[in-house]
Amino acid sequence: MAQGEFKRREMSGGITTGGRELSGKIICGECGGVYGPKVWHSTSKYRKVIWQCNGKYRKKGKRACSLPHIKEETVKQAFVEVYNGMVENKGNFISVLEQSLAGGTKSDEIVVALAKTEEQLGARKQKIKKLIDANARSAMDQKKYDRDYAALAKEHNRLEAEIQRLKDEKLLWDTRLVYRQDFIRQMKKYGKIIPEFDIGLFNGIVETVIVKEKNIFTFVFRDGTEIDRKY
């Protein structure tokens, strides 16, 4: 979490910013699209901000996402409840997070998978080299050679892409690990019940809010913790 989010909240009692404060944070659980804001009755006292999946309008002709639009207030209220739930259950919550750090982390798992995939890639490289050498030494059936080469090259590229994906994932989880350590520290020090939505706190600790069917939000925190909330 960004250093100081908790402190800022302590001092200012919340920060108000206009309109687009949840931008980029709300994700559609059906298509993966980002929810965008729409202001209803913008000039009246019934002014209300609702968020809807932007993916709906991009894929023309296809069935739109079935997930409903949501009111901004609903997301904010759900965050307050989730956060206060964590604070009320602070002791348990922190101990679960601490245990997760003490045991094998997700990053450790990825390191193992990465080593295995790199070994497989090494083996494919050897095979490709052998095939090329064999082809240079003796007259091979060129159609068979091309076929074998294409198959090995395809597998080689798949493994390379997999290694890149694992490296990206490791980077994400390494970052989340730092957030988790910081989150534990900040929660111990400043974690208190909040009376209302706080954008500084929200941005400091929430990575995304995924809208799911059956009226459920999944709050994905920056440390990788996921908490479902009915709304």
Ligand SMILES: [Zn+2]
């Ligand atoms: Zn969608």
